[in-house]
Amino acid sequence: MAADTGAEAVAEVGTERPDDIGRERPHDRGAGSEGGEGGEGGDGVAAPGRGPNRRRLGARLLALGGVLVLHAALPGSAGAAGGPAERRALQGLRLRYGSARQAGLSEQHLEGVADEARRFLGPSPEHPYYAGAVVLAGRGRTIALHRAMGYAVRYADYDGRADRVREFPAAERIAMSEDTVFDLASLTKLFTSVLAVQQMERGRLELEAPVRRYLPEFVGGGKEIITVRQLLTHTSGLRSWAPFYQESTREGRLRLLWSVRPQETPGTVYRYSDLNLIALQLLLERITGRTLDTLLRDEITAPLGMHRTRYNPPLSWRRAIAATEVQRPPWSGLDRGLVWGEVHDENAYALGGVAGHAGVFGTAWDLAVLARALLDGGVYAGKRILRPASVELLFTDYNTAFPGDDHGLGFELYQHWYMGAMATPHSAGHTGFTGTSLVLDPSTDSFLILLGNSVHPVRTWRAGSAPRVAVGNRFARAVPVRTRHGGAAWFSGIQPGASGTLTLPPLGPPTAAARLRCAVWWDTVPGEGALHLEASADGEHWEPLPFSTLRSTGGTPEQWPRGSVSGWSGRVWHRLEAPLTAAWAGREVRLRFRHTATGRYVGRGAYVDVVRVAEPGRLLFAEDRPADADRIEAIGWTRSTD
16 A cells, blocks of 8 residues: 655743743643643643654754754755755745645545634634634645634623623624734744744854854853753743833843843753743844844745735734734733734733744735745745755754654644644644644645634633644545555544454464454554554453564564554555464454554544455455455444545
């Protein structure tokens, strides 16, 4: 069975601080936080540990001197040839609207993405999750789904004491449209990170250099050893947040930043912090002599034609912008009333609307352009903003010491808590507290954008990332898994917390030479889901059956002595082989596949196909024999062509 290869073939109470805004991590809890959607408690700090090194490039670069090696690996002509996708991008090809079929997607499941997003316009569970939303999904250069729903502007005021809203009259509300402009909140961090990597390419910034080399004021209490990489990967040890909005002058805000001390030794913890990106903003402005909004325009949005993405949108845009929160204490640090057309984040507002951690406004289409540029190695419509090796650094996990907090330069990696089943070891993205998210999956050449005004009218009406997970699960299902023969395979489903069995009829008695062979494909959340192979003599008591797998693309067989696999299989089919051994010889035996999904989040599920049990000279079971196929007992498994 063949693999899918791509679209061508295929705290301050109520204050917006990072531990309850931009990161929205499952383990970050606090007033107004999105932590309710997650699983663990805690303070948002991950202790060092060992985890799978899914991206060895970053480790190699660090071992060899970091950005010095990056410069050596990025000559001026790097990526000029590139792969087919990049060559097409250099030829000037642009995004286009098209059908699900043109994008290599399942129309049924793609339409379900919009249905899932629309569901959260209702009680979620008590109040609507957002007043409105725009969802955009694409693969390759085809945008196959772009839908708007609900309202960009609905609520005029909010009474926190009574938890009561005053809505605009129906005639004054503004419906959401596909080109509505959103306060992107912490998606701003991605733009700041791209700008930083551009300066690395130009030799003005070194990844492993201490920040104080560029910002001499950035010292004291251990700050002097914080590196540029640690800012980009949130391993600086700095606190999550500081109340810059309480300072009346820019000088006072800068003094506050200079006075902050690391809470832990830099490099020893992971803690998501807006301060990292605010410091990076000041660094970039210092080494370039340009303000961050000018850098954004000159280096990213103008070259890529992202004309509806900027800091501080003009007043003329106001009716095209989604409103955010009615800000009043105690849930907000400022008393601003309805925030509409200005940045929602209090600190970004205090910094004049231009900040490294928040402040950029944009549309779903413009984010799709950025996604396409990154998936194509840093180029879009013939305009290059990054070299291919630099894009690889954005998607390289530098946080292997902090399992579960995988992070590239600015981009979060492999995060099921908001990517849902789109999460793979190659998936990259980010969220924003206003209700925004972006997910890129290079393994399927696909991207998903969900923009909602989820703090309209107030941040306390929603918690968690349920809409993001729901649309991520459905979009992952829309990217088909095809068999070599083009027919259906057994599919486990992707229902969180569910399990199911696929049981063969009694066989035997086999000899010690009997073997089960089949094709398998799996993607589960590590530690929370698995595909098991089991054997039983009586159909009641089951024990693991060890097996080996071999990728359809070749390589060395992998042994699974515990009779189960989990995690990500590389989005390729594997040939599974399981000897029944002498323990099962001479007696009737039953075999079954069991899929488990015990956690809150799921992967893309498991597939089983072309199941056969044979020994020399005798075929005990063959799924392609109708009489045998009719005797399979499927609980929770279905036949699926995608």
